[in-house]
Amino acid sequence: MLHSWDAGAVRAAEEPLLAAGEPLMARASFALATRVASLLRETRGRAGGSRVVLLVGSGHNGGDALHAGALLARRGVAVSAVLTTERVHAEGLAALRAAHGHVLAVDHDDQAVPDAVAAALATADVVLDGLLGLGGRGGVRGPAARLVAHVAQARPRPVVVAVDLPSGVGVDDGTRNGVVLDADLTVTFGAYKPALLLPPAAAAAGRVELVDIGLAPAGPPAVARLEAHDVAALWPVPAPDAHKYVRGVLGVVTGSARYPGAAVLTVAGAVRAGVGMVRYIGSAGPQVLAAHPEVVVGDGRVQAWVVGSGVAPDDDEQRRRVRDALVHAVGHDEPVVVDAGALDLLPDAVPAHVVLTPHAGELAALLTARGEHVARADVEAAPLAHARRAHDLTGATVLLKGGTTVVAGPHGATYAQADGPSWLATAGAGDVLAGVVGALLAGRAADAVADPTLPAALAAAAALVHGRAAGHANPGGPVTAGDVADALPAVVAGVLRA
Ligand SMILES: NC(=O)C1=CN([C@@H]2O[C@H](COP(=O)(O)OP(=O)(O)OC[C@H]3O[C@@H](n4cnc5c(N)ncnc54)[C@H](O)[C@@H]3O)[C@@H](O)[C@H]2O)[C@@H](O)CC1
Ligand SMILES: [K+]
Numbered sequence: 001m002l003h004s005w006d007a008g009a010v011r012a013a014e015e016p017l018l019a020a021g022e023p024l025m026a027r028a029s030f031a032l033a034t035r036v037a038s039l040l041r042e043t044r045g046r047a048g049g050s051r052v053v054l055l056v057g058s059g060h061n062g063g064d065a066l067h068a069g070a071l072l073a074r075r076g077v078a079v080s081a082v083l084t085t086e087r088v089h090a091e092g093l094a095a096l097r098a099a100h101g102h103v104l105a106v107d108h109d110d111q112a113v114p115d116a117v118a119a120a121l122a123t124a125d126v127v128l129d130g131l132l133g134l135g136g137r138g139g140v141r142g143p144a145a146r147l148v149a150h151v152a153q154a155r156p157r158p159v160v161v162a163v164d165l166p167s168g169v170g171v172d173d174g175t176r177n178g179v180v181l182d183a184d185l186t187v188t189f190g191a192y193k194p195a196l197l198l199p200p201a202a203a204a205a206g207r208v209e210l211v212d213i214g215l216a217p218a219g220p221p222a223v224a225r226l227e228a229h230d231v232a233a234l235w236p237v238p239a240p241d242a243h244k245y246v247r248g249v250l251g252v253v254t255g256s257a258r259y260p261g262a263a264v265l266t267v268a269g270a271v272r273a274g275v276g277m278v279r280y281i282g283s284a285g286p287q288v289l290a291a292h293p294e295v296v297v298g299d300g301r302v303q304a305w306v307v308g309s310g311v312a313p314d315d316d317e318q319r320r321r322v323r324d325a326l327v328h329a330v331g332h333d334e335p336v337v338v339d340a341g342a343l344d345l346l347p348d349a350v351p352a353h354v355v356l357t358p359h360a361g362e363l364a365a366l367l368t369a370r371g372e373h374v375a376r377a378d379v380e381a382a383p384l385a386h387a388r389r390a391h392d393l394t395g396a397t398v399l400l401k402g403g404t405t406v407v408a409g410p411h412g413a414t415y416a417q418a419d420g421p422s423w424l425a426t427a428g429a430g431d432v433l434a435g436v437v438g439a440l441l442a443g444r445a446a447d448a449v450a451d452p453t454l455p456a457a458l459a460a461a462a463a464l465v466h467g468r469a470a471g472h473a474n475p476g477g478p479v480t481a482g483d484v485a486d487a488l489p490a491v492v493a494g495v496l497r498a
Pocket of ligand 2: 061129130131132133162163164165166167
């Protein structure tokens, strides 16, 4: 599992080490210089003779860049530091000067990037972004912002290495504040920060390399990301003496006359993820049976539910069945996945084993219906904050679908899963995901009710398997929702071997 800690927890972990005189910045900058040198060797064959430009802000992040620059200069790299403020890390600057690095500055009043700076950037093999790190508040401003825009527009674009974090991201909430310099590599110190896992900021980080500088952040992580072996530990694997009822029966109230395919796809997700049995309730029975003869159509005892995928707003009969299922599920402590056309039927307050699976537009509508006035773009700009808000307002576990899927549950349980290719953004893929989440909740229904943080972990596990299934179905190319479902058994088997 990847864990990340917010700025406060990282600083709290640093404090006693700094008080004890541990050379944290020296460790960080040495590791940074080493990574940059190996990057230069990869791209140019050797580090010596190459050109590196440091973008330097006022804090320790700039200090890291300056110290790393000094080390690189001593290895024969031509290093130029661009100071974006009058006040920069004094020791770092002295080290760079002692190593014969060039020092350039951008003027606060200057509206353009000075020629000497533009010239250095034009020939840079690597640009080190040391503008803002853990202490960044809001977006990059002033001359630094002009520099970032200049580098971002340069063609060819230099290789960018972010120091600790890409400057301009919201460290704890994963937002992008104005101009952000997209990095090819981020060298981060001591611990992952939430912005390195959360959308949309994480996309700016490129590849992330974590450097151990001796920090041990305490307390629960802010945001986690499951890996295959974590999912293996969560997945309900049948015992040797299992029969279909103990393995979990899933009630599926999805699809409608207008969207029968959604019923077929939710069922496909559930059966291919390994649920013991599916009971389908709704008008798409014939289509479901044609595709999945193992399904039982009609009411009966279940351990968990999936409701709402492809339920058209004007299908009164299916909406009534959804409402009945929701009332039954909440009243009988049965976990339930609430998707798409069921989201507006959610009761005001529900337990955490109710798992909502909206996309950004649906989450905006759900929050707006609760008096928040949120647009889809607001959700996309700050997915975690909005998923958490929906959890706080409803009590439900919230899985927000997107290129990176964010899950927010009780007691701060938060996951960000980035397991699927962009090809997964295809019609019906969300229906399959709802079925996978349902299969996991049915297989671990009693546990999911007993431990309110477990549904979030199960939802994240479903997102991992669903994302990987898309990559497995057709590596590097397009997939249909059906292809994703078809790939699930092999992906589950692979995960269980991890
Ligand atoms: N504390 C430590 O011992 C270590 C810190 N390290 C580095 O130190 C960084 C944190 O250092 P700082 O706390 O100095 O934080 P930053 O380097 O992020 O700089 C914060 C400073 O920038 C200014 N600032 C904040 N937001 C701004 C904005 N939007 N535009 C312009 N200026 C802004 C503020 O005046 C603040 O003083 C980490 O990210 C990491 O790179 C590493 O060297 C490892 C050890
Ligand atoms: K930075």
